[in-house]
Amino acid sequence: MAVDLAVDTDLLRQAADVLDEASALFHGRASPEVAVFPLTDASLGNSAVAREVVAAAGRRVAQAIESTVLLATLITDDAGKLRSAAAAFATAETAVPVQPR
């Protein structure tokens, strides 16, 4: 099935730039490494629930950082693909003569 494609390569490149900015925001300006976990097993008390909170707190914050890093990676990848697509479209436009309608 033939499909008409409407493409503006400049806008695709702009979108790629914004994606890069978003990726940088997800990743953070500094290193994604988190500070040293300040709590120890009994820091919040000796009860089971206090120990559960300590263990979970350490993991969840690390996992939140994983989320940001993964998002940053995916979006950087998106930006690259958009630029590749824009470049390919530009090449196609110059190679194919415009047909009068």
Added chain:
Amino acid sequence: MTPAGIGLDRSISLAAQRLGIEDPIVIAQELLDVDVDGLDQWFSEAARIAVRLFQGADRLAEVDPLLAAGWSNPAPRLAVTDQRDAATASRQVVGVQVDAADQTGSVLRQTRTLVDGELIDAQAALIGAGWPPGQDLFSWAVDSGRLEPIVTIVTGLTGRLTELRIRNERSLADLAMALRADPRDRVEALAVGGAAALGSAATGAMGVGPAGPRPPGAASAGSASAGSGHLNGVDQTNLDRLAIDLQSTDLATQLMARGVQAALHKAAASGDVAQLLVYESATSASQGRAAIGIGEISAADNIAVLAPGIGNAPVTMADGIVTAVALRDAAHQRSPGDKTTVVAWYGYDMPLGVINGIPENPISTIESLTSVFDDAKAQEGGQRLATDLEQFRQWAPDTARFIAAGFSMGSTTVSAAAARGAKLDDLILMASPGASDLVETVADYPVVPGEHVFVTSFDEDPITLSVSDVTATVLGNLIRPLPSLPDFSPLGPDPAGNDFGGQLVDVLSSGPDVSVDLGVGPFGSLADAMTNELLDLQGNHQESNYYSGQSLDATAAVVTGQYADIPIKPGR
């Protein structure tokens, strides 16, 4: 602690002790020692992450109009929208956790202030009652006929501090619930299912036609998984060894290899990645060693390593896969966002297993039988487990939690591993005949604190009762060369005992109550009697019984770190 200093605290403590009530000073100290600043500091880090997620998602929204105007194909817009939604969902999870931590921090901080106030008020009340500071409070109260008001003050203090402790616990429970949500869930689902949508559009646009989103669940090069490539070298080497052993002309070697292959197939059929983490061939001197991980170890949040008890061997390890899958499923049910890998670890020579990978003969049976009566195999296995755990740690994410769980003699083995310094977050001893001679109490584990040593011993399970140790000693001494004096704890202390210091899990057996006769019969039937005792306890001393019902759920709670859900009772 208080303006009156140590003297006041000590006086109140002594009075509480003589009144037989909980020491309010101990409660006060616990509440004052809570590290609220640490909690605040950590969650301020989480708050910064939430801001990053918000700002990133906000910036992604700016992409939409550019793509709408720049490309008629909707797939790229949908892909970016999915990513923005995932970021927003992740931020919401983190935001809820930060809010809950703020709330809990406020409660804990307020509690500290209130505790200080309660201690000052109690001091004032005691002085107001006529107590001259510096004198023994209780003796003075008795001598001066002022016991009643003093009792009222001290018991009232204990009561109010207990209420504050309960208030803290409730707030911590709220925070624990909030922390059971995984901020990665939506992002990882996106990576697995939808990340390539933009890529498809980009490649599809080049003359192939309109590109749509990839089918749900389709694999993606951008998978969130740390990838099996990290592990492939080790896993592949083990698989290669297995392939060679399957062609071996040595019966023991080939039988073990077949057993491991069957177990691998069974593990793979469980709907998860199956990895052969350890493989050492059976020989005439060994039943061989194998460990199969269910779930990608390099991406795991929780890694539970299960050691089986006597009567097992790698040749029959397909049976252990059933247990591992049951625990994996229970852990997933408890904590769907977490990735839990369960490793069936058949890494030590298990007494009464299939001897050396081949059917038993009378001599090997007697040799194996005697090894039931002491913890030598378990100690040796514990060393091997500690080494294997070190290797597993190198493959696993840095943040992964490690739990070792052992059933019966397997519990003696994992206990021995912990005694040898295995780095574990939690230790689970199930149906334990003893914690090995390497330990007397939990204090002998160099890494694992007593609060993280969980013991499940059904009262109906005779193997966990001390009479089993006595029987083992008597029978063991008769079968092998006699030592000068009998050792009444040949497998080490009962970890369910109160003196041991572990957490005795309060769960009921799912099996029927079985009556067991532990009487010692004629010499010629001793071996049979002992073997029957160990093999015929179908009712309660069964791995499947401990990995089912309440016991399985409690074990899954340990594996996922949901400590507040583990019912605990006093030791025996």
